[in-house]
Structures are given as C-alpha cells and as structure tokens.
Amino acid sequence: MMQERITRLAFTLLPPLAIALGVAATVRGDLLPPLPRGLMEAGPWLAALLGAGLALAYGRTRVLVFIGLVLAVYLGAVFQLRPMAYQGAGDPAPALGYALLTFLVPMIAVANSFWTERYHIAMDLGLRLLAFGACAGIGVVLIRQYPDAAEAFLLTIHWPAVHWPGLGMPQVSSWSLLLGLVITGIALVRGPRPFWAAQWVGLLGMGWMLPQLFHAYALPLSATAILIILSLAVIQESFQMAFRDDLTGLPGRRALNERLQRLGRRYAIAMTDVDHFKKFNDTYGHDLGDQVLRVVASHLRKVGGGGRAYRYGGEEFTIVFPGKRAQQCVPFLDELREAIQDYDIVIRDEKNRPEDRREGRARRGQGRGQTVSVTISMGVAERDAEHPDPEAVIKAADQALYRAKEGGRNRVCTHEG
Numbered sequence: 001m002m003q004e005r006i007t008r009l010a011f012t013l014l015p016p017l018a019i020a021l022g023v024a025a026t027v028r029g030d031l032l033p034p035l036p037r038g039l040m041e042a043g044p045w046l047a048a049l050l051g052a053g054l055a056l057a058y059g060r061t062r063v064l065v066f067i068g069l070v071l072a073v074y075l076g077a078v079f080q081l082r083p084m085a086y087q088g089a090g091d092p093a094p095a096l097g098y099a100l101l102t103f104l105v106p107m108i109a110v111a112n113s114f115w116t117e118r119y120h121i122a123m124d125l126g127l128r129l130l131a132f133g134a135c136a137g138i139g140v141v142l143i144r145q146y147p148d149a150a151e152a153f154l155l156t157i158h159w160p161a162v163h164w165p166g167l168g169m170p171q172v173s174s175w176s177l178l179l180g181l182v183i184t185g186i187a188l189v190r191g192p193r194p195f196w197a198a199q200w201v202g203l204l205g206m207g208w209m210l211p212q213l214f215h216a217y218a219l220p221l222s223a224t225a226i227l228i229i230l231s232l233a234v235i236q237e238s239f240q241m242a243f244r245d246d247l248t249g250l251p252g253r254r255a256l257n258e259r260l261q262r263l264g265r266r267y268a269i270a271m272t273d274v275d276h277f278k279k280f281n282d283t284y285g286h287d288l289g290d291q292v293l294r295v296v297a298s299h300l301r302k303v304g305g306g307g308r309a310y311r312y313g314g315e316e317f318t319i320v321f322p323g324k325r326a327q328q329c330v331p332f333l334d335e336l337r338e339a340i341q342d343y344d345i346v347i348r349d350e351k352n353r354p355e356d357r358r359e360g361r362a363r364r365g366q367g368r369g370q371t372v373s374v375t376i377s378m379g380v381a382e383r384d385a386e387h388p389d390p391e392a393v394i395k396a397a398d399q400a401l402y403r404a405k406e407g408g409r410n411r412v413c414t415h416e417g
C-alpha cells in the first residue's frame with residue numbers, strides 16, 4: 001500500500017512541479033525574449049478564465065475560490081506592493097493591507113480546501129465567499145480600529161533570528177504560508193489528489209513570485225502558471241472520476257472498455273469474484289466489506305505477467321493479460337489467490353475502541369484485535385476461434401469462474417478445463 005501511495009504521489013505531484021520549475025528556470029535564466037507588456041499581463045486573466053470555466057463546468061467551487069486567491073495575491077503585488085516599494089515607507093496603510101492579504105491567503109486556502117463541496121454550486125460558492133469575505137472584512141476593520149496593534153502583529157519581525165528578508169513578505173505572513181504548505185502537504189501525502197498537489201505547488205509558487213517584484217515577467221508568468229496548474233488539476237480529477245474506481249483506486253469499467261478496444265490478436269482475460277461476499281457483508285457490515293474490496297484490489301494491482309486489474313463492478317474484478325494464453329496466466333492468478341487467502345484483515349471495533357491510546361496499544365499487544373480473511377475465485381479464458389472478441393472472452397471467463405465456484409471456491413479455473 002505504501003509503495004502504491006508513493007507512486008500515486010509522484011504521478012500527482014510531478015506534473016505541476018515540472019511546470020513550476022520550468023517557469024522558475026525561465027524567469028531566473030531570463031530565457032524569454034522581450035515581449036509586449038500587454039501580452040504578459042493578459043496571461044493571468046486568460047488562465048483564470050480557463051480555470052474558472054473548467055471549475056464551473058465540473059462544479060469545483062474550491063478551485064474557483066483558489067483562483068480568486070491567486071488573482072488577489074497577484075493584484076496585491078502589482079498594485080500594492082510595487083508602488084509601496086517605489087515610494088518607500090511612509091503611510092503604513094498599504095503595508096498593513098498587503099501584510100493582511102499575504103497572512104490571510106494561505107489560511108483561507110487551507111480552510112477552503114477542507115470545506116467539502118456541497119449543495120448547489122451557486123449556494124456553495126456564495127457561502128464560501130460570505131465566510132472568507134467576512135474574515136477579510138473583520139481583518140480590515142481590526143486594522144482600521146487598532147492600527148498600532150495590527151502593525152505590531154502583522155509587520156513586526158517577531159523572531160529576527162529566523163527571518164529572511166528575501167522572502168518578500170512580513171514574518172507572520174511567511175509563517176502563515178509555511179503552515180499552509182505543511183497542512184496541504186500532509187493532506188497531499190495522505191491522499192494524493194491533483195487538487196492538493198496544485199494547491200501545494202500554487203502556495204509555493206505564490207511565495208516564490210512575491211520577492212521577484214521587479215522582474216518584468218516573474219509576477220504575471222508565475223500567476224499564469226499557477227492558474228494553468230489549477231486548470232490541469234480540474235481536468236485530471238474529472239478524468240480520474242470517469243476512469244478510476246473511487247473505492248479501490250483501480251481503473252474502473254470505463255477504463256476496461258477502452259482497454260478492450262485496443263487489444264491485439266492474443267490476450268487472456270480473468271474474471272475474479274470474492275467468495276461468499278454477501279454473507280460477509282451481512283455478518284460484518286458494509287464498511288468492513290468495503291475494506292475487504294480495497295485489500296483485494298491492492299493485491300490484484302500487483303498481478304504479474306504483464307496483467308492489469310480493473311474493477312468490473314460490485315465484488316467482481318477483471319484482469320487483462322495482453323499477449324498471453326490462459327494457461328500462462330494461471331501461476332500469476334494462483335499467486336494472487338494465495339496471497340489474498342493468507343492476508344489477515346484486522347477488524348477495527350469502533351464501538352468498543354478504548355479512549356486511551358495507550359490502552360489501545362496494550363490491547364492490540366494482547367492479540368485482542370480480531371482478524372478475518374476472505375478468498376477469491378477466478379476464471380480465465382483466452383481469445384481463440386470460438387471467442388474472437390473481448391465480449392466473448394469475458395463470457396468464457398465468466399463460465400470458468402462459475403465452475404470455480406461450483407468446484408468449491410478459492411480456486412482458479414481455465415475455460416478449457
């Protein structure tokens with residue numbers, strides 16, 4: 001499971017990181033030729049339109065809010081920070097406004113990303129805007145009412161030893177950004193999803209772009225890149241929704257249908273079914289049933305012989321072996337069957353769970369955690385004259401599976417016997 005998560009993390013994080021590093025190298029290395037100013041400055045708006053369009057189409061209100069935050073930071077840097085840097089210190093109001101913005105954005109981003117998308121999209125978006133707008137409003141009121149206290153909190157360098165002026169933001173803002181990165185990072189590692197990766201890279205990118213204030217392209221190019229990364233995350237998530245099974249993480253039926261259309265002349269297909277699963281569900285409940293399906297899927301994912309597993313539906317899985325005969329697949333299938341049969345699934349007794357963690361550990365130490373195991377049956381068939389297309393091969397594999405069940409379950413049967 002661990003290795004699986006690391007692979008997923010790498011696949012999720014590498015594309016946005018590659019885009020971000022590409023942009024950073026372009027800016028730092030001055031690799032772009034002189035371009036008309038308007039063109040560069042149109043970038044963030046065009047990318048925001050693209051992202052907002054996609055987010056609206058797929059009902060991703062979280063992304064819409066994050067797009068707003070990126071634009072707010074970009075505009076804040078261009079219209080607040082830049083003039084401030086030219087004019088030098090004088091009126092503290094713009095500095096306070098900028099500090100409040102950079103302090104609030106990572107916090108709002110985190111709150112927004114943990115807020116599950118519910119209700120109708122307009123209602124959901126309205127509630128978010130109301131809540132986050134209220135936070136910003138309270139911040140502005142507090143700054144106006146208590147400018148000295150606000151300055152002391154937002155603009156003071158509280159710990160000079162750990163402050164790096166090159167960060168381009170007040171110290172509390174950099175803490176807020178760091179906290180945002182840590183929380184988003186943990187969420188990303190625990191459940192690698194394109195949105196978490198996009199938000200993590202986005203926060204990092206915002207932190208990176210602010211000190212490059214006077215570089216001709218840094219701000220618009222970075223903002224454009226972050227918004228494009230967000231748009232790609234929306235596309236990637238919708239793609240995953242269509243092709244990946246949510247419960248097990250395996251590719252789903254649609255992905256299987258796609259794969260079946262592109263098989264060559266020789267292939268074998270195995271149908272897999274969890275034994276007595278209805279009884280299992282009835283005895284231990286649907287939640288443990290779901291846990292079993294995840295465990296079975298994590299084994300099937302590791303199938304050898306060039307096979308690839310899909311969730312066919314319910315407790316049925318399909319494994320496609322390109323270039324193989326049915327007999328050649330049997331050892332790989334048997335290996336899976338044995339691994340699943342030997343795997344102990346620990347029942348987490350939620351009702352009688354001890355409050356005290358130490359007691360829990362002690363109880364587990366005494367071997368009180370009850371375990372269960374399941375078995376699977378498999379039927380495998382290959383393409384031949386009698387079964388010339390994937391539908392016919394699946395039907396033949398289903399018949400073999402039926403025989404495996406009839407023969408006592410926990411076994412692999414081939415179509416030809």
Ligand SMILES: Nc1nc2c(ncn2[C@@H]2O[C@H](COP(=O)(O)OP(=O)(O)OP(=O)(O)O)[C@@H](O)[C@H]2O)c(=O)[nH]1
Pocket residue numbers: 247273274275276277278279281285286287288289290293313314315405409
């Ligand atoms: N927990 C859980 N159960 C599911 C899911 N999908 C299907 N099931 C259950 O899987 C069971 C399928 O049982 P059956 O096909 O009747 O057969 P079986 O009990 O597996 O028995 P044999 O196949 O004859 O060994 C049903 O009780 C479904 O409710 C799911 O996503 N989660």
